[in-house]
Amino acid sequence: MRSHLPASVGAFAGAVALLLAGCTGGTGGATPSDDETGPLSAFFEQVGGSMDAEDNEAQQRRVEELVAECMAEEGFEYTPAEPMDQGLMGTDDAPEWDSLEFAEQYGYGATTSEELFGGTEEYVDPNQEYVASMSETEQEAFYAALYGAMEEPEDPEAEVEYNWETAGCQGAASHEVYEEGQVWDDPAMQDLMDEMNTEYERLAEDDGVREAQGAWAECVADAGYDFATPEEASQSIWTEYESVMGYDQEMDPEADPETYVPPTPDAAKVAELKEKEIAVATADRRCQESSGYAKAQKDAQLAMENRLWEKYGDQLQAFADDSTAAATDGK
Structure with missing residues (x-):
């Protein structure tokens, strides 16, 4: 089963978690640190902004729009999927990640990940019927255009590094929305x-x-x-x-x-x-x-x-x- 989460989303989230580790809030500018917030944390808060659930939903919609445009250029129809449930972390009610309150309620976010980040609702692929109507060869071409060609690595044990340029329309769209223009890019x-x-x-x-x-x-x-x-x-x-x-x-x-x-x-x-x-x-x-x-x-x-x-x-x-x-x- 293919994942409908763009791989770059995970990479992006990991980068933000690392770069903003210890950040306690916005500062209005990348200025030297105070007793609470370091200058790098202040900088990444400034350039990254403070995103709420509405912003995240808008980004997801934009990714799907770009995927649809890209797939049309590849000769396929593509119906944009609705934004995923963002769970508690998509609201203002979530406790601070490194607080005792968070640990007492959600541990490390492992067994509680669905509650925190959504995913409790069963995903419905709006393109399921369209893809099912295709021949096996057409389906392979559809998914190759959407996610990139599936190639067997020369070394099965080697870790495969994600590259948005070879990840099809999903990779290109996710890169444009989540990564392009960011400092780490x-x-x-x-x-x-x-x-x-x-x-x-x-x-x-x-x-x-x-x-x-x-x-x-x-x-x-x-x-x-x-x-x-x-x-x-x-x-x-x-x-x-x-x-x-x-x-x-x-x-x-x-x-x-x-x-x-x-x-x-x-x-x-x-x-x-x-x-x-x-x-x-x-x-x-x-x-x-x-x-x-x-x-x-x-x-x-x-x-x-x-x-x-x-x-x-x-x-x-x-x-x-x-x-x-x-x-x-x-x-």
Whole structure:
């Protein structure tokens, strides 16, 4: 079964989550940091804007419109799909992702993902009847135009890197709406993006974070858990979630990917894991606060952002000014 979520949406969301980690709100400009918000977080908040459910829905509609135009050029009819349910995270009612309130209600967002992000309503493909009326060869051509040609990798074990240019009409439309014109799509910003990714990965090596990490581990041990880091705690849940949901099972190589239906997870096991997830996440978050780990990580990130801002701040501010001017001229 093909996914109807553009692959670039996932990549985009991941990039935003990384780049805005620790961001506490809008600042009105990419200015040097205050005690709460680092200059990079302020910058990405400025150029990325604050999107609400209405904005997200408009983006989804625009993607579908572009896909329909593209498919028409390829010789196919395409009926735009309705925007997907955005769940709780598409409203103003969701608690902060890194808060104790979130952990107590939704854990790490694994077993609670449908509630948080939607997906509880069964998806209805408006193009289903149209595609069903085609021959097998025509269907293959339709999906190749929509998602890009399916090619077997030379190394089946190698990770396939997503490339919007080979992802058909969906890839091109998603790129135009979600990625084009963004700072991470600008080749001139590549050095910054690479260095920033490296710096984020090195935050755990900060002396203050390392010291607080030990106190955090002792705290969760008192709560009955054996984890060395918060990342290890959350990853344990996500790994178990993939297993319970059957995501770690390989598809039969002889199965038809167009009609393949993944295994149905055991509802009782999912419910059991949800209870475990919330318990682990709650202990994790409480210990991050009481051990000083959350503060140490925030302080380390703030220092890192200030270092990078000193190096790239003028370049980033120029990008922000150009983006603002372009948006104004387009109105």
